[in-house]
Every structure is written in C-alpha cells, then in structure tokens.
Amino acid sequence: MRGRAGIAVLATLTLTANTLMAVQGASSAVAETTPVDGASRPYEVTSKRAKEPFTVAPRRMVVPLTWSESAVEPASRAITYRNDTSKDQEIRLRVKLRDRSGNAAPAALATLSADSLTVPAGREAGAKLELRRHGVKPGAYRGTVQVTSATGKPLGSTALSIHLRAPVPAPAPPVGSVTASPDSITVDLASPGIPDLTRRHTITYRNTGPRPVTLRLAADLTGPGEEPTEAPAELLEVPDQVTVPRRGSAEVTLTFRGAGIPHGRYQGTLIATGTDGATKVTTPLAVDVGREKYNVAVNLIDRNGVAPTQPTWVYAWSVTDGGRWERRIENGTGVFELPPGVYDVTTAIATGEGETLINHRITVDDWDLDLVMDAREGEPVELSPQGVDVPGMIEAWYETPWYRFTAEGPEGSVFAVWRGPGEVAENVGFQVLGWGKRDATDGPGAAYILSRYFAGRIPSDTVWHPSPDELSVTRNHFRSVNLSRSGGLNLTGGYVDSLRMDVTFPQTVTTYIEPGLTYSRELGYGIAYENWAQIADYQAVAEQGERDDVWNGAVLTPGDFGVGAKPRRSSGGQLSVVAPITYVDSSGRTGSIDRTTNELTLAADGQTIATGTGQLYASLAPESKRYTLTWDRTANPEIAVFSTATKTEWSFESHHIDWEEQTLPLHLLRLAVPGLNDDNAAAPGSESRIPVKVQPVEGLPTPEITSMSVETSADDGGTWQAASSADEDGTWIATVTNPDAPGFVSLRITATDADGNTVAQTVVRAYKVGS
Known part of the structure; x- marks a missing residue:
C-alpha cells in the first residue's frame, strides 16, 4: 500500500483530522515536556499520504501578534x-x-x-x-x-x-538627573511544575547631578481579566526607597513571586519619585504567571510485557482548552507536566511487525499521577469480508482536532486500547481501515477496501467480518483487447493510496467495497513507455449489492469532446475542432492509448478548405454552407486488437450569427454489442442485435434520428454488405448476421437527424467472431 515512515517509533502523527503525517528524525536530546504552541519542534514533519482530492494549506497556523x-x-x-x-x-x-x-x-x-x-x-x-x-x-x-x-x-x-x-509600555522620559537601567523589565513566572517560583531582578539608578537624590519607590500593576484589576500584593516586593549618591549609582532588587497568583499577564510601572520634588523615573513592568502544573508519569509496556525497545512518541491533548504536549519517551518511561484539566493521552506501541494504539482519558486535579499504557490490554482490530481468502492489512487511528495516532500491520497484528467514558462529546474519533488483494494472473482476482469510523470512542468490539451481502460487490470482467495480454489494476478508496494488482487478460477481479466509500479503478496495459493504454473509472460511490462491470467491451468508439474543447464556430467565423485523445468502451468508460493518430479534414462544396493533425482551425464564410468534416483515427498497432482504425464523417450546415458563438452538432455514435464473450467475440453464424445510441455534444440536445443505414465487412473494410436497422420504441437497433468463419466484423453506420445533419462512423475490427 505504502512505505512506512523511517522512524523507530513506528507511530504516525498528524496535526489535523484529514491528512496523515509521519514523525521523523526525532532528537534524543529532548529532555523536557514541550508545549506544541509556538515552541521549536525536535523533529521534522513530512507528508505520508498521497494527495487528497481537496487539500488545504497550511493545515495549522500559529500567529504571534502585538496588540x-x-x-x-x-x-x-x-x-x-x-x-x-x-x-x-x-x-x-x-x-x-x-x-x-x-x-x-x-x-x-x-x-x-x-x-x-x-x-x-x-x-x-x-x-x-x-x-x-x-x-x-x-x-x-x-x-x-x-x-x-x-x-x-x-x-x-x-x-x-x-x-x-499587549506590548510593554515605553518608559516615560526621566525628569531630573536620575536614569534607570534597564529601561523595562519582563518577568517569566511560567516555568512548569514550580508553583512557588520566585524571580529577582535588579534596577540600577544613576545620578548625574551634584547632589544625592532619595527616591521613593512604588509599583502599579494590573492583572488579566475582562476589566483591569490591581495585581495581588504578593506578586511584587519593592523597597520603600533608595538614595543615589551624587555622580554615582545605587541598585534596587525587585522580588517577583508566583505562588498563589492567578495565571496571566500583569502589566504596569515602577515609579521612582525624588524627595527633592524635581526627579521622576518610570520603568515599565510585565509579569507572565504560569499555570499550576502536576507530574503525570507515563510508563509504556509492549505486548511482550517489557518496555518498548524503540523511542516512542506520546501526546497529550487538553480536552479542557485545546492545549497540546508531546514527549519522545526512551526506555518506556517519561513525565508530562500538565496543568489541571481533562486530557487524552495517546500513543502507538510497536511489538514485532504489529502495533497497539492506546488512548487514556485522564483528569489532572491536585496531585501527581502514574499512568501505565499497557499494549497487552489491547483488543485485536480486524476488518475483512467473510469468505474472501485474501491476505489483509489493518490501519487504525485515533484522532483529536490536533493530531492523529496510527497503528498499522497485517491483520492479526494490530490492537487498540481505550480507557475512558463509553461516549464522549468532544470532536475525537476512531477510524479503522482494512484492505487486501489477490492478483489475477493465475485465476480470478479479488480485492477489498473496508472502513469503520466511531465518533468519540474506541468501540468495545473491534473485530468486524461483514458478509458480502452487506458490501458493494462488483465483478469486474476485463476483456482482452490488447496484444500484451497482461496489465495492472490500481484500486484506491477511503484512505488507501493505491492497491495494485497484476492481471492477465481476459480475467475477472471481484472488489468488495464498504458502501458509501468513494473509490476509483484504473486499468493499465501495454508493452512499455509510450506503448501503453489505460482505462479508468474515477470517484465512484460504492452502493450495497452485487453487480457486473464489463471493461473494454466492444465496440471501442472515439471519446467525447470535452467541456472546454467543444467544437465551435466563433462569432468571428472561426471554426475550431480538437479531436479527443480518448476512447469509450461499451459501458461508457473512458480510456486512452499511446501513439494514436488523429487526422481532421474540412470540406465545403466538394473542396478541401482545412486540414489538421489532432486539431483543426478554419475561417468560414458568413453565408450558409454545408460542410463535411472527416476525422480519421488510427490506433497504436503495437497495442490495439479492436477498433484499429475509425473514421467519423459529419455533414452539417452553418452560417454566421451576429455576436453568437455556436456549438457545432458533431455528435458521436455509441455501440454495445450484446452476447460477446471475454475475448469480445460473437459465435460464428450468430445474429447480433446492436443498440445504436447518439452521444450529443455537451450543451446540445440529443438529436432525433430519422433514418439509419448499417453496413458490415469481414475483410477489414475491403468490401461492405448491407445490414438492417430499425427504430424500436425510440432505440435504433442494427441487426448483423455474423460470418460463419472466425475473424473480425467491421461496422459502418450512418445516422441522419431531423435537421438534416448526418454522422457516419466506420469502425474497423469492431468485434471478433470465434468460439
């Protein structure tokens, strides 16, 4: 599925709920609990998963601002x-x-x-x-x-x-001969685990005057809150006065104490007023008081009953206020220093080839805690369909709004532990993904992608083996259409980046998908680089039930004109046509083949007026004319067995319309031959009743077909024989009698609509005749 991140811890972390990130290159020098907010990280974070269909960058933004x-x-x-x-x-x-x-x-x-x-x-x-x-x-x-x-x-x-x-206020200019150094003081009383922290700072007053000056000292500090209030007196101790000698200096010690002080920022000034009435010096003060914190000792035990041999990341998320802390624990033991609150403490412990995802919800109150995170308590996590003998993988993760922890391994090696309330209201969840495959080279293949999500908890039952009738079961019949006879199927869905299977054609691969998952299938085949083909079915939503899907079913017809490349005539009379590089199979699925050539020719009044390879541009006369546009396509002969050459010819009228761009009626025919086997072959001498549908150009209504002619060829278009066609309840049916001898059937169908426009489509080697 994907390579593991290159770290010993074998745990995966993301800072958001949608994209997994891998912790890499952790430093062994980390010795203290590190708050995530604003602190430098001791590791690099790199993307682990392929790009999601819709992504946001950045996923996390920390913005320091000064008020x-x-x-x-x-x-x-x-x-x-x-x-x-x-x-x-x-x-x-x-x-x-x-x-x-x-x-x-x-x-x-x-x-x-x-x-x-x-x-x-x-x-x-x-x-x-x-x-x-x-x-x-x-x-x-x-x-x-x-x-x-x-x-x-x-x-x-x-x-x-x-x-x-809030910024520290600028000091007021001194009045008189006395100055103070430093000109402002910022104090940090936020160190964790030391609720009675004391800091001392010295201010030096210098007197440049000819006489001593006695200064009376007073501090004015206000605290945090909706309205500024006077700070507790215990926060700051200041001497009453100090005398500064003439042309000399004197020091004053300020004592800041954090014990019992509500946390937050306190700001104000220290005012020194001279008894001479002519001296005043102010010094701005800012004091940050931290929150009371307690030790939470974490002890890790792997499934063998011993401390993990590898460094292991443990994260704590505050359910109370969203704060995050992280520790890289060596030898199974580490300590968090956390303020009071409710926390989710999460880790993933590796044992052999498997991992155990553990989450404990704890409450830090007014004492230290010992927390044992024991992988032996883990319940097995399994998610695979019943009766499908396919080796499987499991990925389980527990997520909060800020990070995600993942455990991954072969089914039977992943376990999960949840210690906390049965249900929680916070935005946390538990996700399980199961996937597996069996190649389709020596017989029918199989693959599955299943997913379970639980909001707010790890469920007590973590083993699920749904029966096939609970799932979306699709039998994918890959028909033989190429000379290489082999290829690869990529299956993606949910959080599975790529599940690649080898396929030999013709072959069947049955997929088992969780209903509601969006998934994609992409089949590639060919010989080598620039001699390759693929056909895909993207972003399908799995629906419960069984179904059969035919891939590369005949007839392979030219692909649709894209929305941004519709054939058009501009208001200035410029015609532009871009030939689609794709093809469409009988199920309406889109594919492409390397080195397919497309030649376009435009004629009017029997004269060629423009040609182009892949695209054509021409200036049209303003008066009404009937134009004939011919599109010759030749498929890569080193790959293609069917639809080796196609020719589509349109006849339509066009004239200038002031200030209006016109979409040209270059409609296409779509053919699905019933009764073919996995080699796209009909039985010799059988009769094929082929529904013929018109695929209108995007933005134009489906035309009403008034007449249709059908011809067949058994010698790749050398000679043609007429076949019958009829409108049966609004669907045109071409009836073809297949040759008695093995070979190929080529088709030439011409349809005329109620406006007199025609489309004639010739397909060389449309399908096969054989046993």
Whole structure:
C-alpha cells in the first residue's frame, strides 16, 4: 500500500483530522515536556499520504501578534485551497475563534477576504486571513478556518492559534538627573511544575547631578481579566526607597513571586519619585504567571510485557482548552507536566511487525499521577469480508482536532486500547481501515477496501467480518483487447493510496467495497513507455449489492469532446475542432492509448478548405454552407486488437450569427454489442442485435434520428454488405448476421437527424467472431 515512515517509533502523527503525517528524525536530546504552541519542534514533519482530492494549506497556523492601542494595518496570512478533482469546486469559508474561557472571539479579530470561492478543477485558489491588532482585547485565541462544499460537506480546515500580546509600555522620559537601567523589565513566572517560583531582578539608578537624590519607590500593576484589576500584593516586593549618591549609582532588587497568583499577564510601572520634588523615573513592568502544573508519569509496556525497545512518541491533548504536549519517551518511561484539566493521552506501541494504539482519558486535579499504557490490554482490530481468502492489512487511528495516532500491520497484528467514558462529546474519533488483494494472473482476482469510523470512542468490539451481502460487490470482467495480454489494476478508496494488482487478460477481479466509500479503478496495459493504454473509472460511490462491470467491451468508439474543447464556430467565423485523445468502451468508460493518430479534414462544396493533425482551425464564410468534416483515427498497432482504425464523417450546415458563438452538432455514435464473450467475440453464424445510441455534444440536445443505414465487412473494410436497422420504441437497433468463419466484423453506420445533419462512423475490427 505504502512505505512506512523511517522512524523507530513506528507511530504516525498528524496535526489535523484529514491528512496523515509521519514523525521523523526525532532528537534524543529532548529532555523536557514541550508545549506544541509556538515552541521549536525536535523533529521534522513530512507528508505520508498521497494527495487528497481537496487539500488545504497550511493545515495549522500559529500567529504571534502585538496588540496596538491605535489603528494599524491588519496582519495578513494566505490560505490556499487545491482541487485535484475533474470538476470545479464551490467552497464556503468560515472563521470560528474562542478565547481561553471558551467565549466567542470578537468577529473583528479575524476576517476573510472572501466567504466563498470557486476552485477550478486541477488548480488552486486562495483567500487572505486578515488579523486585527487594535480594538480587540489582548489574549490567546484558538479556532479554525472551516471549509465546506456548497452543500455543507466538510472539506478540511486550518487550525488557528493567535497570540495577541499587549506590548510593554515605553518608559516615560526621566525628569531630573536620575536614569534607570534597564529601561523595562519582563518577568517569566511560567516555568512548569514550580508553583512557588520566585524571580529577582535588579534596577540600577544613576545620578548625574551634584547632589544625592532619595527616591521613593512604588509599583502599579494590573492583572488579566475582562476589566483591569490591581495585581495581588504578593506578586511584587519593592523597597520603600533608595538614595543615589551624587555622580554615582545605587541598585534596587525587585522580588517577583508566583505562588498563589492567578495565571496571566500583569502589566504596569515602577515609579521612582525624588524627595527633592524635581526627579521622576518610570520603568515599565510585565509579569507572565504560569499555570499550576502536576507530574503525570507515563510508563509504556509492549505486548511482550517489557518496555518498548524503540523511542516512542506520546501526546497529550487538553480536552479542557485545546492545549497540546508531546514527549519522545526512551526506555518506556517519561513525565508530562500538565496543568489541571481533562486530557487524552495517546500513543502507538510497536511489538514485532504489529502495533497497539492506546488512548487514556485522564483528569489532572491536585496531585501527581502514574499512568501505565499497557499494549497487552489491547483488543485485536480486524476488518475483512467473510469468505474472501485474501491476505489483509489493518490501519487504525485515533484522532483529536490536533493530531492523529496510527497503528498499522497485517491483520492479526494490530490492537487498540481505550480507557475512558463509553461516549464522549468532544470532536475525537476512531477510524479503522482494512484492505487486501489477490492478483489475477493465475485465476480470478479479488480485492477489498473496508472502513469503520466511531465518533468519540474506541468501540468495545473491534473485530468486524461483514458478509458480502452487506458490501458493494462488483465483478469486474476485463476483456482482452490488447496484444500484451497482461496489465495492472490500481484500486484506491477511503484512505488507501493505491492497491495494485497484476492481471492477465481476459480475467475477472471481484472488489468488495464498504458502501458509501468513494473509490476509483484504473486499468493499465501495454508493452512499455509510450506503448501503453489505460482505462479508468474515477470517484465512484460504492452502493450495497452485487453487480457486473464489463471493461473494454466492444465496440471501442472515439471519446467525447470535452467541456472546454467543444467544437465551435466563433462569432468571428472561426471554426475550431480538437479531436479527443480518448476512447469509450461499451459501458461508457473512458480510456486512452499511446501513439494514436488523429487526422481532421474540412470540406465545403466538394473542396478541401482545412486540414489538421489532432486539431483543426478554419475561417468560414458568413453565408450558409454545408460542410463535411472527416476525422480519421488510427490506433497504436503495437497495442490495439479492436477498433484499429475509425473514421467519423459529419455533414452539417452553418452560417454566421451576429455576436453568437455556436456549438457545432458533431455528435458521436455509441455501440454495445450484446452476447460477446471475454475475448469480445460473437459465435460464428450468430445474429447480433446492436443498440445504436447518439452521444450529443455537451450543451446540445440529443438529436432525433430519422433514418439509419448499417453496413458490415469481414475483410477489414475491403468490401461492405448491407445490414438492417430499425427504430424500436425510440432505440435504433442494427441487426448483423455474423460470418460463419472466425475473424473480425467491421461496422459502418450512418445516422441522419431531423435537421438534416448526418454522422457516419466506420469502425474497423469492431468485434471478433470465434468460439
């Protein structure tokens, strides 16, 4: 499926809910618990999965800002949305932010340049996030920029962490002969695990005057909160006064204590006033008081009952306020220092070729904790269909809004542990993915992709073996249409990047897919580079039940004109036609073959007026004329067995219309021959009743066919014989009597519509005759 990340821990982490990331290159020098917010990381994060159909970048954004009292330009950050599907995507954007107390942040704090966007197929579009630095209370804000489709389907998000800090005020100019150094003081009382932390800072006062000056000292500090309040007196101890000698200096020690002080930022000034009445010096002060923290000792045990032999990442997510902490634990033991609150503590412990995913929900109150995370408690995680003898793989992950932990391995080697309430309301979940394959080189193949998701918990029952009647079961019949006789099938769906199978043609591969999953199938075959073909079925939604799908069923007809390449006549009289490089099989599935040639010829009044290879452009006369456009296609002879050459000829009238671009009626025919075997062969001497359908150009109505003629050839178009056709209840049926001898049947069908336009389509070697 994919290579494992190159780390010993064998655990996978992401910072968002939709894209897996692998932890790599962790430093052994990490010795303390490291808050994720704003701190440098001791490792690199690299993408593990293939690109999703719709992606958001960045997935996480930390923005430090300095608050301004006056109006300033907002800070701007760019967010990019990538659409890797084949259709334009309409999206809606919304910002949701809350402060530390859980209250909604002011709407003015963060605004988007647009609340909706159109992201073109295969391209990117972006929005600007404007962050206001004035008119909003300083503080820490967290939330997301959420992205949904026009119908409300979640597509992703960017996690936001905004730190709007009030600046330290500039000192007032000194009055008199005395100055102070430093000119401001910032104190950190936020060290973890030391609730009675004390810091001392020294201020030096210098006197340049001819007389000593006695300074009276007083501090004015206000604390955090909705309204500024006076800081607790215990926070700062200041001497009452100090005397600074003439042309000399004196030192004053300030003592800051964090014991029992509510956490937050305290700001103010130290004012030194001279008894001479002519001296005043102010020194700005800022004090950050940290939260009370307790030790949570984590002890890891693998399934063999011993400490893991490899370094193992453990993460703690605060359900209370969204904070995140991480530890790289060596020798099975490590310590988190956490403030009071409720946490999910998560890890994945490797034992041999398998892993055990463990999540404990704990409450940190007013004492230290010992937490044992024992892989032996893990319940087996299995997800494979009943009665399908296919070796399988399992991937299970537990996710929070900020990270995802994954356990992966062969079925039977993955286990999961959940310790906590039976149900939780927070946005966490447990996802299980099962997949497996059996190649189709020596007999019928099989593959499965199954998925289970549980919001808010790891379920007590983690073993599922659904019966086939609970699943979407498709028997894919891959018919023989090429000279190589072999190829490969790529199956993707859910979070499976690529499940590749070897196939020998003709062959059947049965797929078992979880109903509701979006999945894709891509069949490739050929000889070598530039001698290759493929046919695919992208972004199908699995529906419960059984069905049969025929691939490369005859007749293979030229592909449709794309929406962006419709044949047209411009308002200036310019005709443009781009020949599709694709082909379509009898099931309507689209494919392509390397080195297929396309020649176009346009004629009017019996005279050729333009030719082109692959595309044709011509200037048309303004008056009404009947034009004939011929498209000759030759398939790569080193690959193709069927539809080796096709010729499509249209006859239509066209004239100039002021200020109007016209789509030309170059409709195509679609043929599906019933009763063919897996070699696309009909029985000798049998009769084939072939429905003929008209595929209109995108944007034009399906024309009404008024007459149809059919001819067949058994010598690759050397000679032709008439066959019958009739309109049966709105469907035209061509009736062909197949030759008695083995060989190929070529078809030439001409259809005329009610407007007098015609399309004549010739297919050399449309299908085979044989046993």
